[in-house]
Amino acid sequence: MLYLRRGVAVLVAVFATCAIAACSAPPAQSETAATPAVTWHTAKATSQELERTVVALxxxxxxxxxxxxxxxxVDVCNSREYRWLGITTVxxxxxxxxxxxxAFIEARLGELEWTLVPDHDVLRNRRLVATDPKTATRILVKGDGADEEIQIASTSPCFASSNDVVPGPGY
Incomplete structure (x- = not known):
């Protein structure tokens, strides 16, 4: 039960940090005008593929x-658009x-010409916000110094959606 609570706390912290990073960074060009063809399904598929790509580095x-x-x-970007949030633990x-x-992921993503914003959390653990130049998907890579794991959280670009999307979990 303690592990489950810890996992939920990590997930909430990563989502909050990723959402803050996504809101504080200047919007990518594709976010200024949502593409109607993008759905939460395609946003999820793209984001999860990028998480796997980062792990493969x-x-x-x-x-x-x-x-x-x-x-x-699925989180709200603004009054008409949403974004998909996901996470992978390594x-x-x-x-x-x-x-x-x-640091290794930062170096490899730099070689791939991603936009990188390296940082440290309040406990001085290294973290990285990176934006894929092809999809404008953002990822947050962070490691907890006490554990032998890193989290890779993804945030899709904003997308317009039909009435089938309600902000919340389970997508």
């Missing part, structure tokens, strides 16, 4: 386990610390 021997959440949340081998993993 790590050395295979450093990754013990990957746990990608099957569902995510358990690391003892050969790589969470801080080293975040």
């Amino acid at each position: 790590l050395p295979a021997e450093a990754v013990v386990e990957v746990d990608q959440a099957e569902t995510g949340d 358990t690391l081998d003892e050969s790589m610390t969470p801080g080293e993993a975040v």
